[in-house]
Amino acid sequence: MKKLLLLLLLCCLIPALCQAETLKIGLMCPLTGKWASEGHDMKNIVSLLVEERNNLGGVQGKTIELIVEDDAGDPRTAALAAQKLSSAEVVAVIGTYGSAVTEASQSIFDEAGIVQIATGSTSVRLTEKELPLFFRTCPRDDAQGLAAAEAIAKRGFKKVAILHDNSSYAKGLAEESRNELKKLGVGVIFFDALTPGERDYNAILTKLKTADPDLIFFTGYYPETGMLLRQKKEMGWNVAMMGGDAANHQDLVKIAGVDAAKGYFFVSPPLPQDLNSKAAKDFLASYKEKYKSEPVSVWAVLAGDAYKAIESAFALKHSDAKSIAGYLHKLSGLQGFSGDLGFDAKGDRIGKFYRTYTVNGEGKFVIENE
């Protein structure tokens, strides 16, 4: 009987002893459901980085243990996943993608005292709650308007016509940009919406032409952008045109034609393949070696940035949630895979994240160097 008890005690102790040697972090991502491809990218990226770090001997002499949970891109599943990760006693969690999904898990992690770094959740209100342990590596919805306004001001445009397509995304970006442009002293001389999904935008372009802008900023998606560029060219009207990250699709040039698309520019988060930094290049090389492809979604790459932030906290001997959060709130200038990484007091990412892409003479998107 005594032997049996001893054995039981050992059984309990061994995992506990082992646990002391690892730093546990969680990854919550959509491995099934409509965002499954982003979720798999997130898992690939983070597990690759953890593996690399452990091969180099881990941090603080401990190995990093990654626990992955599927949230299916669904708030209810996310709440369950969050509870599982909490009972696995992770110190920090990366994820997740959709804003509503992240929101469902926020308070669970907060109550369990776990640091959460969301990766693709751009909804403004997530950080307005000012939860002390919540961060995100993606920009907020209102950051793009500011980036667009700055790109416009930098290029010296004076009379901007803003056009959206009445979708909540494009309308939000259009309104945000109008406000930011006002602050920068750039005139917005026209503001209206077109009907998405149509083929003929000549009537709209004719009307725009009477307003005589020096830049058209259409905040909607690439199919309509392509049609506008093409029909503008056919009208013989050489006015500059720009867009937001919904225009970041190679079909844009196919629809517009290379001639009409030349000189078009848009603001968008950069992909690592477009960045020159050493962190981005090294990461891309090992990603290609392991998975034989390039990451396609920038939102998945942001999970790598989240991991990078946690790892740097570990490296400085921050190993409980409170001190990690304290460190992250002051972090700035850390080299991430999508540019410099840092967080403000609310947990939002700081620094310039959006970059400007221009279509060149061969119809390729070229990132503008800062």
Place this chain on the structure above:
Amino acid sequence: MEQFLQQLLNGIAVGGIYALVALGYTMVYGVLKLINFAHGDLFTIGAYLGLTLLVSAGIAGALPLFAAILLVFIMVALFVALIGFLLERTAYRPLRSAGRLSAVVSALGASIFFQNAIMLIYEPRVYVFPDFLRPTFTISLFGFTFPGIRLFIVGVSILLMLLLWAFIQKTRVGTAIQAVAIDQDAARLVGINVNKIISLVFLIGPGLGGIAGLMVGLYYGQIDFTMGWGYGLKAFIAAILGGIGNIPGAMLGGFLLGIIEALAAGYISMAWKDAIAFFVLIVILIVRPTGILGERTAEKL
């Protein structure tokens, strides 16, 4: 003034396509009193089929460009006409004695079937006609510049409509179609094969729809599986506006709708242009419930 004329031209160019699509609605309605909701999807099939034949089947590479496009137009018209013929046989003819409501529901079902079939055969993404297929010459006339291809589209639309009108008015078969439109039983009594005439109508209407689809694909360059819905709806409105069942009415309605839209976008509000166009439609229907040219109900087509 210059803007007004430019918007007028924009409206006519868009209206020409509405009118061409509206012909298919109006012919079928004139003969069968059936609103063929699948017509917009036959239009989409025309665009996809044209792209497949020109690019994937390599016709554009095998022949000189003009000959290739002409050949593909004929092939698309024939193929879509065949689909229309089969559609009538399978979805409409068995329901002909079952009342109009059943046939309309069947038409909606056919529309959903076609749209999903296109989505599953080709993926649910935007397709683009390659650049070399799309002619881009511009014409300058009286100080206006516009793409020559738009003029061409309007010209072809008007030509097809005139041919169709002449066919209905001047030939023996056309007279038979008119007879069936007025009274099927009486037409049968004078020895007209009503089933054959209805099949013929379902060859002509969808054939024209397929041609319109390919023209839209070639000019605008971008097609997706839902495009038929928007054009179908607008063309349906155009047919009603002009007086459904009436060929000159469909032409008039199509051009009118295009012009109202362009002027509404140009002078009132771009975001509200559809709302304004539909408001005008409501007003016209309140004043003239039969549409602009739809007065003599006994002599439709």
